[in-house]
Amino acid sequence: MKSIIQITILILFIYPSTISAQEKLNISLDNSCSYYGEKIVDDVYSFNSTDEAEEIVGRIVKIVGLEQNFDIKSANVPNALATIKNGSRLILYSQNFILNIKNATGTDWSGISILAHEIGHHLNGHTIISGGSRPNLELQADKFSGFVAAKLGASLSDAQAAISKFSSKSGSSTHPPKSARLEAIAIGWNQGNSGSKPPSEPEPVRESSNEKENVISNTTTTARIIYTGDNYGCGLPIQITIGNKTFTPNNNSFEVSGIPLGTQKYSIQGQINCPAIGGCSASGQGTLNISENATFYISWQNVSFGQCNIWLQPG
Ligand SMILES: [Zn+2]
Incomplete structure (x- = not known):
């Protein structure tokens, strides 16, 4: 060979x-x-x-x-x-x-x-x-x-x-x-x-420095999730969990109800698929302070071979 x-x-x-x-x-x-x-x-x-x-x-x-x-x-x-x-x-x-x-x-x-x-x-x-x-x-x-x-x-x-x-x-x-x-x-x-997978070196997951206990409130709100896009036409088939609510955004500027108010942990899992330049599997987690009718923007960054960090930023 x-x-x-x-x-x-x-x-x-x-x-x-x-x-x-x-x-x-x-x-x-x-x-x-x-x-x-x-x-x-x-x-x-x-x-x-x-x-x-x-x-x-x-x-x-x-x-x-x-x-x-x-x-x-x-x-x-x-x-x-x-x-x-x-x-x-x-x-x-x-x-x-x-x-x-x-x-x-x-x-x-x-x-x-x-x-x-x-x-x-x-x-x-x-x-x-x-x-x-x-x-x-x-x-x-x-x-x-x-x-x-x-x-x-x-x-x-x-x-x-x-x-x-x-x-x-x-x-x-x-x-x-x-x-x-x-x-x-x-x-x-x-x-x-050693037969391992291609080298990868995930960066530390982004989390709020102000880590608090997860507070499940009795009150919920409707939040909006927006992806402002990129130059490569990437699609983001991802699942997001905020507090106890899990959802899959199926359009941009996605409105989701039933999001618990207050300080909530969130996590994101999925893929980023870019037709011209390939893709990566994306994951991330952190803490958000959810106010009434909050808007969050999706951001992501490639961090290693086939791996991307993804996170939400308050609007
Ligand atoms: Zn080089």
Whole structure:
């Protein structure tokens, strides 16, 4: 199995499947990641990816149980990056860089792990939050890369080859130091070898700091639940419990009666499904102070692989 993968990888990136006209791209740096954190200064032109690159990306996605819905293109980027363009998940890689790093590291795994890192950004939802690269997001993508490398049969040093060779020892405002990135890959690699699920690191659940006993009052009110939406057409099939009342909002600006007044605990469970960029399972809980005819807004945030926090904010 390993040798088949390696043979496939040997021809990866070398033979373009078709030669096509290049396309100039407007890349938003706000939500893109470049592997070592370089700035993208030139105009970016993209070219068709190789069949082999597509195949490797397909294999990475399959090994974590997902469908391949990325656009992959080679481009004049510093190394590789993940971004969203026109609502689609895009991975750009420099064929030139991949060939160079393969020579420098002596292993095809360096290119694979870079692609896996960029896919890790997409699957962790980093490309839909603004602000670009940040050290903790880079470490999540590195962990994913290590996980995937292990699943595909790489040794730990193979999985770490790309970072070992060129990553900055001291890091930057956007990218962690080399030692932290090597550690993150090792953790992911270990999880991949122990048969566990893809790395996830749920953040602490948001709760009100003023935690009180749940008060079930005799009086109820009608509340309104609103989702102001997102840029990706996401649907939110979720179930909400406030106090002793459980309901499933089936339209936006959802009116629900029988919500107990006063300080109430609430919880939310469900999914967030975004046609262009994938989804996550969503959960959250907290405490709300319910007044007469209260309005609450739904917010959510992707926190790790396939996982989102979701919560209610008083209007
Ligand atoms: Zn990155």
